[in-house]
Amino acid sequence: MDFLRMPTAHHPINRNSTRTPSAAARKPVDQLFSTKPFLTANDQVQLDISEIYNDYYKKWKENENDPLLMSNEFYALDTQFVQALQNMSSRFSAVMGDQNGRLVLEAFQLERSVWRLLHALYTDRIAQDSSLDAEEKINSTYHSEKEIANLLYKKDKELRETQIIIDWLEDRDREQIEEVAEKYECLFNESTMWENTRHMLDTVSLSEIESRKIIRDLYPDVVYSTGRALASQDASEDDRYLHYLFLCIRAGDLNRAQRLCKLRGEFWRAAAMDGWRTFHCPTFTNNEKENENRNNGVTEEQMVEGNPNRILSKMVSWWNAENPKINPHERAIYAALSGNLSALLQALKSECWDDVLWAHCCAMVESRVDAGIRSLLNCGPRTDTMSVLGEPHPVWGSEAGLGLPDSAWSYGSWSLLECFTKTETVLGWSPTEFLHRVSTSSIDGDCQTSFVQPTTKVSAMADFLGRSSTPVLESSQSSRPSDPLLLKAFFYATCRGLALGEFSDLLDTMSSIVPLLVPQPIQQILQSHITHANSAVLADSLSLNPLYCHVLRFMAHLVICLQHLEPDLPDHQFTRVLEAYIATLIAEQRLPLVAHYTACLSSPALQTQWYAAFLSGLKKPEDREQCLAYGIEAGLNLRSITRAVVRTMRYRFGQLDQEQQQQQPPSPPSDISQPRPTATSRSHPLPAYGDTQIITLVGRDVADLLTPLDRSRIAAIDWLVYDKSQRGEALVLANSLLRLFIAMRKLQAARSVLDRLPMAILDQLKLRLEAREDEEEGGGPGTNLPLWLENSVREHECLLLYLQAHEAYASWYEHLHSSRPSPPTTELGASRLLADRMAAEEAQRIYEARLDCWQHEVNLSTSSLISQLEGLLTYEYPGWLVDVCVRTNTQAAEMDDLDLTGMVGPDPDGEENGIAGLGETVHSRRLQMSVLRESCLREVVFMLVNVYRSTGRHMDCVRVADLVAEKEYGLYKLFSQRQLQDLLQLLHESMIHLQDACLDALGYAPSLKSPTS
Incomplete structure (x- = not known):
């Protein structure tokens, strides 16, 4: 339930907090998000869970300038996927596996809760920042309990955020209550109340009733006043009913609990659940708005709110929670109504993080608000009543009034940090420390060292409903935590960081567990930073865990959202999380998404390195061209990136050359004029291009004469011809390859390099150089051309002339030695026949004509x-x-x-x-x-x-x-x-x-x- 929520059905912070001074009143936490399902149980739709990557990207881009709306959209998106997965749980589990399917579903549910918490907290924080100048001061007179509670919530940020956390924790359970309400609540009505006991009283003899110590009269507290018992079935049903009532209060659904009490005829219990409400009567105030209402005909009886004997109700609830004779679940109800933490913890035997934190926060809020009312309620006729919270009338004596222990007031002095710390003390483990310890063990590579894993249990709600997405995790020794434990620990640590504003620690925790979520090759990249040497593994087929991929997706979008809300976040941990997600996108070949998340990296150098590593692994020409377009759309520096791609590929070429040289026996040096043998076999295929793509790029006739390494070298030029402003850089790379192939006596490969360049590139660059010279001679500033361009053009022209001369020499040599006409075989005068002599003469004339032509x-x-x-x-x-x-x-x-x-x-x-x-x-x-x-x-x-x-x-x-x-x-x-x-x-x-x-x-x-x- 929402503790100390006013009778207007809205919490003070929800009613008065605004984002801007002129904004409308904020909705309650349970109305902040749309939960309309997009699939029903009858929809025969095959859900593609991988589409959430694209959907998250779209929502991020659509709301990039409004992080609150972004978190709201993420929440709605997770809600849709959770509902769809639940509707198709059998098919989903068949595809993902039973255990993996449950874990992925739970991951969606947990991240959905985090988005709700983030939205609620920052809606209040932003509203508070914009209303600091409009704070209302507490008047020394004429304030009711309700007004004081409202003012306390307005002025105490920590109190208000603690209440937000309570509402958030209650809302998580309320959804489960709503799912099963129809199934359970039909059993709780007046017609079924104690029906077995009534039947026994009507049919069983008095002696048997006495021997079995069954109650003889039917009234609400007959069990406690007589010490007798109900029939066993009624006792079991009563226990279930009280347990369900407590869970309704745990879920913040007080109206549902009161409605069930009325259905069973327990109006006294329904009234007791209203005993905590703060009292307000306009007669005792000078509120201008309420005076106006009175003038408009609203009666005072209609305007009275809350419980005038609230402190008496609190006292009774407190000691009922301590009474061991009362049903444990009923004691839990009274403990929740009075803020009795010790009794509430005894009832929450599940020791779930959600339940224990809720209990501590409830006790803190109840005690702090009561203490505030106790210290500020000092006006009007209320001063001589019991509502002063333990300050009775002076003539009554010091022993009169409330008999609450000092612990009832000690909780109010706690901070929100202490609530989390004491929760971790009760649980016996800290999620943040646990994750850091696991990460340290993983980084050190000490896989043989085992540590005791903490025990995690299901919530009280899940225990009552008999369902849990994951089994209870008992304490055990292992070198690596189980996935359910890792997921829950990360969720708890994230919620703690958001609630306490410990963003640096939160990012540090995220950064520390990233190595646990990615394969070993990506771990090495993240630890040593991406380089030409290690980026090749991104193009390999890596085995990825779907659960870990979704956790990384959530982490990446969470840090992006936090970066908008908290501009001073440390860059190192933010970058590490994003790098892990980018590596995952690359490994999964989600080509349209890589560019936009790479653009979020804090350093332009990192953007260049990561996107170049991604591009260098693409095999299809159409993919390369499309991804370059994505990079331009994302605002990346494509000139630097394409250069880096070429550098990366050149590095890999050098590595392959070294491997080949190590595999081949040493050979004596030879002159360039002597042809050198080339290796045709490779220790492993090139990472960037397949044979089909290479043949497409350089032509089959040329490809047959080249090694795979030569083909990839030539294909690298394509990265520098997409942008016309990089024609000079393409010329530099071409010159480098031409020098290499000429030195290796691979003149056909050198010719294929020239064929890869754009047409008339040399003439175009010459014209640009001449235009610059003309402008400089005319006194102008000259065209902004790089200094190296002139010598690159000159070098290319030199190499081109050499290749042309070599081709001309080869053509001349073939023509000289292979194309010379052959003389006729028949000699003149060898035959006496006229026809033969004439044929011989004709052949001789033809030969001489051909010889002259040839010459x-x-x-x-x-x-x-x-x-x-x-x-x-x-x-x-x-x-x-x-x-x-x-x-x-x-x-x-x-x-x-x-x-x-x-x-x-x-x-x-x-x-x-x-x-x-x-x-x-x-x-x-x-x-x-x-x-x-x-x-x-x-x-x-x-x-x-x-x-x-x-x-x-x-x-x-x-x-x-x-x-x-x-x-x-x-x-x-x-x-x-x-x-x-x-x-x-x-x-x-x-x-x-x-x-x-x-x-x-x-x-x-x-x-x-x-x-x-």
Whole structure:
């Protein structure tokens, strides 16, 4: 029941508290929420319980700016699912398993209760904050008991919140009473009262009645006044009836209890249940509103409220609760009416957390309000009555008046914290300490150490109804708590934290039990923070407990709601809870939800790391594109995230390379011109892409020539082409891959890299650079382009020219050696027949025509190839694959993180800036470019010499020595002594050829013949 609730049927705090000074009066706690079911027992609907994740997300987004309405919607949503699960309990248990099904249902019921408590507490807290300036002062005269109680509730926040907790605890049981009322209450009426005893009095002899000590008269207290008993069946029925009455009071449904008393003809008992009501008579006050009512014709008798002899009723109820001769359940009723805690605890033998806390809170509220009335009721004709709570008239003597013990007033000095502490003392265990101890044992990995688990029992209501969602948990020794115990402990700790405002401790408790709710791989991520190394496990198939997933869902939304209500919450525990939920969403592949919960993380760096880890595990191209759209919708920084995805994938590529190198025997180093064997087998499949997706990305003809690692490297470029502003970054990654594949002699893979880039990307970026230069020359600020873009474009152009030259050389070589027309097999004059000679001559003419055509094509392709090869060797200053210095106006102090080429280096704190990590580091890139310049240009020189020699252009071949020795290009620096000797040997052979042909080693003699002669 709602203790000290006024006869207006509304608690003072519910009637007077408002959210804003102009807001309407707040509804009672039991009217705050809509409990209309959305499924009935006859609905043949297959409920998909996983849909609650999407429903919770929708309610969160719809009410993101109103946390109270958000909690209300969450409560309504849980109510709908609870009702649906109860209606389909058999089918649900068949799918989830009997034990798991009950636990999931209980989890929904518990979180539903938490949302109700949170809403009720914060509705009052927000209303109190907005009405602090409108506090009513207590006048020294003309106040009734009711008015004083109202003012006490207005001024005492702790008293008011304790009453809210009482109402909340009672409401949880009231729902169960309403479910079974029709089944039980039909048995409690006047026609069935003591019917067996009446029958015995009518049919059994007086001697037998005396021998069995059966009552002989029928009046209410005949059992207590005579010491005789009822018939055994009537005694059992009476005990059940009184037990049910107490449970109605425990559920705060005093009207139902009084109605049952009237049905049995026990009007005296119904009247006794009204004895606690505070008295109010307008005759003794100067309330302007009540005076106005009197002037409007309302009689004083109609306006009198409460019990004028309330203190006498309290005294009688107190000592009846102490009377061992009275039925235990009736004693519990009197204990609840008078606030007798010791008697109430004796009646609550279940020792359930809900019941024990309710008893302590009721005793505290009853005692504090009575003490307030006792100290403030000092006016009018009420001062010389017993209603002064133990202060009788002075002429009566000190022994007159009430005989209540001092403990009746000691409860009022308790704080709400003491109520919770004493509750835990009675239970023998603290949920918060228990959860921390379990968490510590789990983190330390001491699975062999067992501890005594506390005993938890069902509530008095569940015990009476003979039902419980989980079995009674006895004290036992185990290394891990059972799921029902863990669930109840978490629920108790959450309610305590909300009621006492211990949000830091609550979040710390949530954070501590997170490792118990997630698989081992996710535990490791949460303990060491997510990195490139450990994020790959999120893409694996992880086994998740449905119960734990729902607990994490509730925890995540609770901390989100609390963050709106309490802005000063610590970020660390808040982040840890959200990370666990995000990891669960990723593991369950709830793609649309990940982005929005990731956006709630406090740090942009964490948002980037988690969403990049999520994206890097997606296999389908359509999923990647859709999830990028979700990220934009959630407000995430997609540029940073896509960069992080590429960095993550590059890290995994490096790990796979190391594994392959460890599996392969060491091989001697070889020159780039020599093809290197590649591993075709992998120790395990790549985490990001399947074979089907790779073939779709790079084409089957290319995929057949690449290893899975090569294919995934190429596919990583796609992450940087969704956003047009990241074209330069895509170019950086492409350059890195091109350098890698060229060094590995995988030129077909390098070509596939170029095919993955958007069309005309190089020309577009060149135009942007030219536009910036034009603006700068015109005195303008210039386009805001990154410093590294100019050298990235230059590098890409260099690599592209090399690949084009290589392809041209391969085409020329094939055309030269494989496409030359074959001469006719029939010789001229070999036959004397005219027809044969004419056919032979025709064949010869066709051959010569084809040979001329072929020679012409060879000359054209040779000239084009020579131009391409020489273009590489004579590339504009400072040379092929060499960066230029970037022009910048940046101050010298700001140049520490910038290479002279404009490439951004790592941040001093270890965070990768800009394009750092998309390609190699600045030092690695320089080294790769230097090695490739040396190897590739040296290769191009030998290719050029081979072209000259193969086409008989020996004089041009000799002139290659001048090109190599030219200081402007510095090609001679690229050759070792041995390589120079090889080059000079080839040039020497051409000089010998020239010497034999025209008597001059350089080919300058006047008698020089045509090379084709």
